[in-house]
Amino acid sequence: MAVKKPTIKDVARLAGVSFKSVSRVVNNEAWVSDEVRTKVQAVIEQLNYQPNRTARLMRTAPFSLAFVYDNPNSHYVIEMQNGILTECREKGFELVIHPTDSASDQVRHELTSMIGTNLVGGVILTPPLSESTTLVQQLLEQQAKVVRIVSGAEPPDELCPTIYVDDEAAGQAITEHLLDQGHRHIAFLGYHKDHKSSLGRYRGYCAALHHAGFAVEDELVISGHFTFDSGVQMTEQLLQQSNKVTALFGCNDEIAAGALYAARKRQLAVPEDLSIVGFENSPFSRQTWPGLTTVHQPNAEIAARAAAMLISLMLEPEQTPKHCGFKLQLVLRDSVSPI
Amino acid sequence: MAVKKPTIKDVARLAGVSFKSVSRVVNNEAWVSDEVRTKVQAVIEQLNYQPNRTARLMRTAPFSLAFVYDNPNSHYVIEMQNGILTECREKGFELVIHPTDSASDQVRHELTSMIGTNLVGGVILTPPLSESTTLVQQLLEQQAKVVRIVSGAEPPDELCPTIYVDDEAAGQAITEHLLDQGHRHIAFLGYHKDHKSSLGRYRGYCAALHHAGFAVEDELVISGHFTFDSGVQMTEQLLQQSNKVTALFGCNDEIAAGALYAARKRQLAVPEDLSIVGFENSPFSRQTWPGLTTVHQPNAEIAARAAAMLISLMLEPEQTPKHCGFKLQLVLRDSVSPI
DNA sequence: TTTTTTATTGACAACGTTGACAGTCTGGTG
DNA sequence: CACCAGACTGTCAACGTTGTCAATAAAAAA
Incomplete structure (x- = not known):
């Protein structure tokens, strides 16, 4: 035990190629001969090599996003979370969850810190945090990608892609x-x-x-x-x-x-x-x-949509996803009778 | 906008010291003169510098842990999650949540990947995952820190610190x-x-x-x-x-x-x-x-305890936290009457 | 044949931080 | 006065990746 995790160089040495070639195989880049590819893949298999995300993150944008909410005990939150998670898993993103007390002054600091320290690349904001224009602006200034979920018949402004629920x-x-x-x-x-x-x-x-x-x-x-x-x-x-x-x-x-x-x-x-x-x-x-x-x-659906928008924002920054509105439907059950 | 985030070197330049001194100030190391300290702190303040976690992580152990569960819709999970979160926030850890289908073969791969890629340093396992000895062993082999929550009057084995609920x-x-x-x-x-x-x-x-x-x-x-x-x-x-x-x-x-x-x-x-x-x-x-x-x-309490044990395991690996058992109490309300 | 293109590979410098270690002062001690 | 310890500061090499660019070999075009 206490075996050190294999690195890209270990793989390279065993496969008899340069570590850059291994990188190419791992990232599915073009211009790799089948010979090298199969050889490297065999060694990867053998060593059970997995690229170190941390190191990778130093060169690329973060592959995780944060879900920020305020009312940790409501069903609302867990449904949202599940929706976000389905989307995340599909796209290979990780989810960092961040409950917070919107009344506290800490919020801004905490959030900008998550972004500022490169922990996550984007944030999904729920009410009441999502309603603070200044908070959104601050986040945006830190080059965070932001998607917010708000209540309203239309988005309050054009700051960021918004999901609005009527x-x-x-x-x-x-x-x-x-x-x-x-x-x-x-x-x-x-x-x-x-x-x-x-x-x-x-x-x-x-x-x-x-x-x-x-x-x-x-x-x-x-x-x-x-x-x-x-x-x-x-x-x-x-x-x-x-x-x-x-x-x-x-x-x-x-x-x-x-x-x-x-x-x-x-x-x-x-x-x-x-x-x-x-x-x-x-x-x-x-x-x-x-x-x-x-x-x-449809909380899960709403949240999944938010996550999808955020991920698209992070992956293809040039194309801003559109806002998205949700209309809500009545569900008739047995707690109402005519008078 | 699109301002690059300031790095430790930017701070150093502005403060007129070496970037190592800045590092020392940031990490509260000894042997730093008050003069340098205040000067650096002023610049940090001014630039709103925040150390890049990713870079930091390359030299240190990860400061985040994963919560792995199987039944995403139960209250059990959200209560646990809240308990873990309180503990995490207190200790400055981040939480990555990872729902999974324990029936699927993917589980092992997903988990070892989270560890193997250095995303998290430790894992909290809940039933039924926590009951798989082989899974725990696999995780341990990857040098993951593991704490598991199981049902029982005592821990099933000595593989890892365990919380057991009678x-x-x-x-x-x-x-x-x-x-x-x-x-x-x-x-x-x-x-x-x-x-x-x-x-x-x-x-x-x-x-x-x-x-x-x-x-x-x-x-x-x-x-x-x-x-x-x-x-x-x-x-x-x-x-x-x-x-x-x-x-x-x-x-x-x-x-x-x-x-x-x-x-x-x-x-x-x-x-x-x-x-x-x-x-x-x-x-x-x-x-x-x-x-x-x-x-x-007391799900929140149980989970908080698990998180505390895991964090201690990650921070001071030499001292293994003890197992911990929970006895459960009756709550009498109105759904029972004598016959 | 020579030149150009195309495919394939490798060397090396980043990324932003921390750790190891080597300096440089200052003041005290023998 | 020489020496040393202590307080402080800086230089440089990691960490494990990806990006840039140069080098090579093989194939195609001139």
Whole structure:
């Protein structure tokens, strides 16, 4: 044991050729005679030689990318990650993951450090980091390749290739669904002024109400976070202060699941006494009882797309990939009933 | 834009010292005068110089580790990952994640390649990969540092530092809890002969029954996977073929959640008509209704420990960290009632 | 035949860092 | 005063690749 890893020169010596020839074989370059090629390949096989990535990286651009996110416990993240990974594996890239606290000042430093030290060649940014223009600019200045995922009906600017997800349209669609079923007092759970997705969904909710000729009732709009616990707490608060509400729009599935839980605790039957909808179509939205009516957000697909764009950006820098928008579809299950 | 990243030599030139002195300052070596130190630091600041990791890596051991897993969608994985990440960040390591299909022959090649090409210096293995002695040996031969997480009351061998989790004792404890509540016909859902954790929990289940003087009823042991869907399906199968069963031991929380769902579908009240327990204490085990009685498996903590052991192994190779065992605790919630 | 092209190979210098080692001061000690 | 240790600094060779360019041999064109 403690055998040193074979290097390109070891292979060269055994094959009786120059180490440059070995390099050529390894990189599948032209102008190598079949004779040399087979001889070298045999030795590579024999020694189980594998080129040292680190050394290689000194001459070439990094073959790895970073996934930067903020909310480590959500399903959102793991689905995204899986999507990115499928793409990475296909293209032979490695993935470095980098959770971070977007509130902290460290973020900028950490990110520019990953780029600045040549660890990764590109970065996939998710909200809320992806919404900071200055951060994106800083990264770009360091010659990082950046792809960002944001909420919106179109990209906010032309800084970098962007994937935008139209929360507003979907928020409107699912609210309209509730209105169609006869609901008139629909609560919105999970409003958060600094959270673009929340805001988009909220705007869609307002638009649907307005189009239908109803006003937004302020006491039915509850602020909170995108978590189960927050969902429980918001629902309790709401049900205490209002008894006319017949439907709940949870800003994501976790909130909706929390609402479901709180309703159960209050002995309210869903959907008979109270209709509930979520947003995201995370796996557990079909595992609750009743299954949640929600909006399908194809996180893995979105992320895979982001990864594909980033990799193309790194490999063929001359051709900038286009932005890409995602429209979201309703998923009807059993948590809504007509009134 | 397109400014080249400053190198150690750029700093040296501007500071009017040799680049070796800069290196010394960067690495906090002794024997550097305060004068040089402050001068260099000023220039570093000014240029925003960051040492190139790749180049550094050519002279030193890699500062990153790989997390290798097989079941990308489970909570288990994301919790583990978060645990590893906390540890990594603290120690300044980067994490490369590597999902893989343990059934495929590629695994060995992929792993030895990560090591062989110097991408990472160490690997954290989870089941079922961690159970392959030959894989561990292969990795070790490549001078990889390996820490593995396995199921068992003690490490299976002395190949590498190991974290072992005593599924059997916990499986026994939770079965005893059910027996204490008067249950006599307890089904075991999620038996899988190739799955060590499943097997351990199953052995605990059997032991509890035997100690209490009951036999294991074969028709109450259902084979399946650790997923929600499998849980639903196994429960349906079970309830069709037996009507004496009063309690269900789901081999993990997802199975238990599936069982809950299937019971609901059959109009069975939990826990009144049927008691259900899970295993793992994943977040959603307290988000179901009723909350699941389960076994707390501190995945993040386990993984953080693994990472800490691995890092120590990489940094101070002379001192091998000790194995480390985890005992699991019952979490009593509302999915069990006395009979 | 001579020249040009085409295929094939090798020497050598990068890449940006750290480690080994050899200097050069300064001040104290014999 | 000579010597030495200690504090500091610099030179140079690695590390394992890839890129550049020159050298060679064989084949084709003149």
